Amino acid sequence: MSADWLSNVEPMVYKSRIKVPYTWSVGETGSRFFVELRDNKRLFGKRCAGCNTVYVPPRKMCGRCFRDTDDWVEVGPEGTLQTFTVVRYSHELQPMAAPFAYGIILLDRASTGLVHLIGDTDLAALRAGIRLAPVFREERSGTILDIAYFRPGGSR
Numbered sequence: 001m002s003a004d005w006l007s008n009v010e011p012m013v014y015k016s017r018i019k020v021p022y023t024w025s026v027g028e029t030g031s032r033f034f035v036e037l038r039d040n041k042r043l044f045g046k047r048c049a050g051c052n053t054v055y056v057p058p059r060k061m062c063g064r065c066f067r068d069t070d071d072w073v074e075v076g077p078e079g080t081l082q083t084f085t086v087v088r089y090s091h092e093l094q095p096m097a098a099p100f101a102y103g104i105i106l107l108d109r110a111s112t113g114l115v116h117l118i119g120d121t122d123l124a125a126l127r128a129g130i131r132l133a134p135v136f137r138e139e140r141s142g143t144i145l146d147i148a149y150f151r152p153g154g155s156r
């Protein structure tokens with residue numbers, strides 16, 4: 001089969017947008033993490049007994065040892081900012097109006113950093129190594145945005 005049909009027609013391109021709503025299960029591990037966050041404002045990771053890594057968000061399997069993770073470990077709620085980037089342009093897909101920052105936050109007792117929003121601060125004063133605490137939403141629904149953002153300082 002050749003592309004002879006192209007010699008007899010003008011190829012047209014239709015440009016548009018499609019909306020594709022979707023849902024999926026977060027599984028056993030993700031469900032426990034989000035239920036604790038929603039109902040108790042507590043953060044948990046999972047530890048691999050093989051290498052002692054505490055994954056946050058929790059993982060069912062250790063990516064280093066290729067085995068199931070073992071223990072639930074309560075982490076945070078405070079942590080240390082490892083790195084960050086400042087968002088200076090608002091977009092409908094962003095969860096906050098610019099300017100704000102995304103950070104990778106190493107929660108206390110965790111081995112891996114959690115990506116989250118940083119707010120309620122002078123963005124020019126952000127530095128890796130500062131302490132951050134979560135600000136939980138009053139109305140929580142079981143998503144990572146039950147933490148509205150992290151802000152510098154201790155828990156309130």
Ligand SMILES: [Zn+2]
Nearest residue numbers: 048051062065
């Ligand atoms: Zn491991």
